[in-house]
Amino acid sequence: MKTAGYDANPLEDETLTGHKVFQVPITSLTSNALEETSLSPKDVQRCKNFFALGLMYWLFNRPLEPTQKWIESKFSDNPEYVDANKKALKAGYNFGEHTEIFTTRYTVEPAELEKGTYRNVSGNEAISLGFLAASERSGLPLFLGSYPITPASEILHFLSRYKNFGVKTFQAEDEIAGITSAIGASFGGSLAITTTSGPGMALKSEAMGLAVMTELPLVIINIQRGGPSTGLPTKTEQADLNQAIFGRNGEAHIPVIAASTPSDCFYMSLEATRIAVKYMTPVILLSDGYIANGSEPWKVPQVADLPEIKVEKRTDPENFEPYMRDENLSRPWAVPGSPGLEHRIGGLEKAHITGNVSYDPDNHDYMVRLRTEKIKNIVNDIPPLEVDGDDEGELLVLGWGGTYGAIIEAVSQARAEGLKVSQAHLKYLNPMPKNTEEVLRSFKKILIPELNLGQLARLIRGEYLIEVESYTKVKGLPFKSFDLKNKISELLGGSNGK
Amino acid sequence: MANNEKIDVKEKKITAKDYATDQDVRWCPGCGDYSILAQVQRSFPEIGVPKEKIAWISGIGCSSRFPYYMDTYGMHGIHGRAAAIATGLKVARPDISVWVATGDGDLMSIGGNHFIHACRKNIDINILMFNNRIYGLTKGQYSPTSEKGKVTKSTPYGSVDYPFNPISLAMGADATFVARSIDREPKHLKELIKKAADHKGVSFVEVFQNCNIFNDGAFSVLTDKQTKEDHLLYLEDGKPMVFGKEKDKGIKLEGLKPVIVDLKDGKHSESDLIVHDEADKNPVKGFILAHLTDNPEMPTPIGVFRRTEKETYDGGIEKQIEHITEKKGKGDLEKVLFSGNTWKVN
Numbered sequence: 001m002k003t004a005g006y007d008a009n010p011l012e013d014e015t016l017t018g019h020k021v022f023q024v025p026i027t028s029l030t031s032n033a034l035e036e037t038s039l040s041p042k043d044v045q046r047c048k049n050f051f052a053l054g055l056m057y058w059l060f061n062r063p064l065e066p067t068q069k070w071i072e073s074k075f076s077d078n079p080e081y082v083d084a085n086k087k088a089l090k091a092g093y094n095f096g097e098h099t100e101i102f103t104t105r106y107t108v109e110p111a112e113l114e115k116g117t118y119r120n121v122s123g124n125e126a127i128s129l130g131f132l133a134a135s136e137r138s139g140l141p142l143f144l145g146s147y148p149i150t151p152a153s154e155i156l157h158f159l160s161r162y163k164n165f166g167v168k169t170f171q172a173e174d175e176i177a178g179i180t181s182a183i184g185a186s187f188g189g190s191l192a193i194t195t196t197s198g199p200g201m202a203l204k205s206e207a208m209g210l211a212v213m214t215e216l217p218l219v220i221i222n223i224q225r226g227g228p229s230t231g232l233p234t235k236t237e238q239a240d241l242n243q244a245i246f247g248r249n250g251e252a253h254i255p256v257i258a259a260s261t262p263s264d265c266f267y268m269s270l271e272a273t274r275i276a277v278k279y280m281t282p283v284i285l286l287s288d289g290y291i292a293n294g295s296e297p298w299k300v301p302q303v304a305d306l307p308e309i310k311v312e313k314r315t316d317p318e319n320f321e322p323y324m325r326d327e328n329l330s331r332p333w334a335v336p337g338s339p340g341l342e343h344r345i346g347g348l349e350k351a352h353i354t355g356n357v358s359y360d361p362d363n364h365d366y367m368v369r370l371r372t373e374k375i376k377n378i379v380n381d382i383p384p385l386e387v388d389g390d391d392e393g394e395l396l397v398l399g400w401g402g403t404y405g406a407i408i409e410a411v412s413q414a415r416a417e418g419l420k421v422s423q424a425h426l427k428y429l430n431p432m433p434k435n436t437e438e439v440l441r442s443f444k445k446i447l448i449p450e451l452n453l454g455q456l457a458r459l460i461r462g463e464y465l466i467e468v469e470s471y472t473k474v475k476g477l478p479f480k481s482f483d484l485k486n487k488i489s490e491l492l493g494g495s496n497g498k
Numbered sequence: 499m500a501n502n503e504k505i506d507v508k509e510k511k512i513t514a515k516d517y518a519t520d521q522d523v524r525w526c527p528g529c530g531d532y533s534i535l536a537q538v539q540r541s542f543p544e545i546g547v548p549k550e551k552i553a554w555i556s557g558i559g560c561s562s563r564f565p566y567y568m569d570t571y572g573m574h575g576i577h578g579r580a581a582a583i584a585t586g587l588k589v590a591r592p593d594i595s596v597w598v599a600t601g602d603g604d605l606m607s608i609g610g611n612h613f614i615h616a617c618r619k620n621i622d623i624n625i626l627m628f629n630n631r632i633y634g635l636t637k638g639q640y641s642p643t644s645e646k647g648k649v650t651k652s653t654p655y656g657s658v659d660y661p662f663n664p665i666s667l668a669m670g671a672d673a674t675f676v677a678r679s680i681d682r683e684p685k686h687l688k689e690l691i692k693k694a695a696d697h698k699g700v701s702f703v704e705v706f707q708n709c710n711i712f713n714d715g716a717f718s719v720l721t722d723k724q725t726k727e728d729h730l731l732y733l734e735d736g737k738p739m740v741f742g743k744e745k746d747k748g749i750k751l752e753g754l755k756p757v758i759v760d761l762k763d764g765k766h767s768e769s770d771l772i773v774h775d776e777a778d779k780n781p782v783k784g785f786i787l788a789h790l791t792d793n794p795e796m797p798t799p800i801g802v803f804r805r806t807e808k809e810t811y812d813g814g815i816e817k818q819i820e821h822i823t824e825k826k827g828k829g830d831l832e833k834v835l836f837s838g839n840t841w842k843v844n
Contacts, residue, residue, distance in 0.1 A: 114843065177585070187586075209576075303831050339550040344573070345573055
């Protein structure tokens with residue numbers, strides 16, 4: 001009972017009020033079904049799960065064959081188990097069919113999906129594939145500097161397999177070496193990335209400042225988990241947004257983007273790379289434990305359809321200055337090995353254009369503003385915030401990151417109840433899309449659900465002076481769409497969805 | 499363009515000056531760092547790597563200003579992380595000759611972890627550690643190599659802390675090239691830098707360096723003309739360990755205990771002495787040498803303590819990539835994307 005998260009038997013209290021409850025004596029039914037087998041009573045009881053599954057298959061009108069085949073292969077060493085489990089499965093199915101307590105069966109039609117080839121992909125797998133693709137589309141060799149940490153380690157595992165793509169994975173001695181080795185690799189001309197989770201982000205923050213100052217491309221991937229400190233390593237949370245946006249000494253602005261679904265992790269990895277190399281800047285890509293480990297069907301793209309990532313490395317020594325800037329305010333990427341471009345970079349303040357160490361007050365003021373402006377200008381190079389539903393109205397639900405699935409589910413439930421609600425999802429957190437304020441001002445109420453204590457809400461209030469309704473949970477679990485729908489309903493004057 | 503202008507076809511000879519930048523060198527006048535910089539600039543033309551193929555990486559501290567004064571690629575990193583930055587660069591770019599300029603605070607204290615792991619992995623980088631046994635940039639606190647009892651700003655009653663022995667630490671972390679020189683031994687230092695450059699694998703060179711502001715004279719007994727020869731033991735591969743102004747003293751092993759013998763007393767000859775073997779695979783003698791000065795009577799060895807061979811980390815990575823690519827064929831992104839359990843929706 002505890003494992004299922006109940007303090008008391010929910011069948012005996014009010015917990016399940018409003019649900020249709022059918023009590024099924026699975027233990028005795030399974031025993032009866034397997035009376036004739038020679039299995040021990042203990043082993044018989046272990047077949048209960050297949051009885052329950054069989055019942056579900058009946059309820060949802062699903063065929064038994066795939067599972068029967070799976071049982072055959074899973075227990076191929078033990079025909080007795082095959083027989084017992086198949087019997088239990090069938091018994092569960094037959095129970096549904098012959099018992100008259102169930103009056104309804106459900107059929108879930110195949111999802112309506114675009115034509116194409118699909119596969120399942122988890123967020124971490126998608127990030128790995130995303131950077132593999134980014135490496136190919138940019139022509140830059142991929143370097144990952146990383147220290148194992150839950151729930152980010154899988155990316156290190158995945159990428160370590162792709163040696164024949166020339167991918168170099170460096171399992172560093174610590175988080176700091178993870179990012180600083182990546183900075184070294186970036187200086188050397190690689191597409192350099194580092195993967196981590198909250199505590200590792202904290203350790204990397206000084207080095208992020210170095211990447212800001214040296215203006216080297218780098219992608220820092222934070223698979224968020226419950227914090228603070230060691231927190232809840234295996235649970236999900238969105239509480240590192242403040243850390244991503246503000247967590248460095250000095251004025252150290254870094255673009256921050258967030259993936260919203262497992263497959264979106266693929267595209268956001270390409271996008272993080274595009275921004276990093278185009279603007280010669282570190283970029284933070286946020287994911288979280290929920291979408292990192294969760295998977296979804298993904299329509300696999302053709303390589304040729306992926307965006308090409310343009311990279312220009314400086315090779316011409318004529319008039320070369322390491323901190324001269326192009327139209328994007330980016331400095332040139334001149335890598336060791338290029339004759340005539342020898343230069344020094346570092347964490348000390350740099351003189352505009354020459355890149356020499358400078359303690360000049362005006363230069364510092366100028367450079368701080370210049371670096372900040374470079375990041376702010378990215379606003380002109382990212383897609384606008386899209387609204388699902390009416391462009392204006394009573395309520396907009398604004399989300400970011402891995403809560404996307406729960407939010408759209410809640411919104412669709414609310415709409416099914418006749419509520420008018422629009423929804424938008426921020427993938428770019430710094431800078432936010434140009435039209436963000438306009439979108440927000442088109443609604444009377446803004447609801448921001450977050451798995452933290454309102455970090456995006458505070459950002460929005462601070463940036464746009466717009467009052468928002470913050471809806472937060474920090475249980476280490478994803479939102480329940482039902483709760484979220486109730487909140488929507490409440491804000492629209494409903495009676496908590498009842 | 500005038501037609502009579504001749505094209506100079508003679509190859510320009512690279513000299514020490516070609517490695518100097520236009521930046522003012524900002525160390526305190528009289529600092530030992532100047533000598534180290536000069537020896538590096540003098541040795542590099544002889545090492546023969548084109549300067550665009552060289553990168554100097556540093557951390558934070560007086561010594562870490564070094565890259566600004568070398569006209570090669572360079573990065574002045576953050577405190578303690580030079581070895582890790584250098585590691586990333588070397589793994590990404592094995593074709594680049596990667597050098598680390600660091601100090602006893604930067605490498606032995608805040609960067610200790612990166613140091614031991616760079617040694618352990620045998621990354622093919624060269625680490626020059628300027629050891630002045632003091633924090634200079636932060637103006638005079640004791641460092642992890644300061645002697646016990648040292649009176650500094652942060653230890654007004656004397657330090658109760660024990661120092662690291664950097665040579666022993668490097669050998670303990672299985673560094674494949676471990677050496678020591680002194681800022682005031684220019685020729686010795688220059689030759690050592692060349693040897694470090696030649697070594698394939700991690701090279702660690704500790705350079706005793708005088709901080710004339712905060713720890714002046716820390717090594718004076720090893721640098722003053724009157725005292726140095728009786729206190730320095732020049733390590734030479736294949737040679738017996740002889741030292742002293744008159745070359746009349748030697749180091750002999752009694753069991754595992756080193757003792758000084760008088761070569762003029764008629765009882766001892768050079769054949770009794772330890773013969774230095776840089777490539778000795780057994781680490782015991784190396785540690786005995788590293789700890790020789792635990793006994794204040796003993797001379798301080800300088801030169802190469804250890805030089806052994808094993809595969810480098812960066813080399814291993816390249817080899818593996820080559821091997822796997824040969825076995826599996828060059829990676830095909832389309833194939834990887836469409837791999838696993840796929841299904842078609844029509």
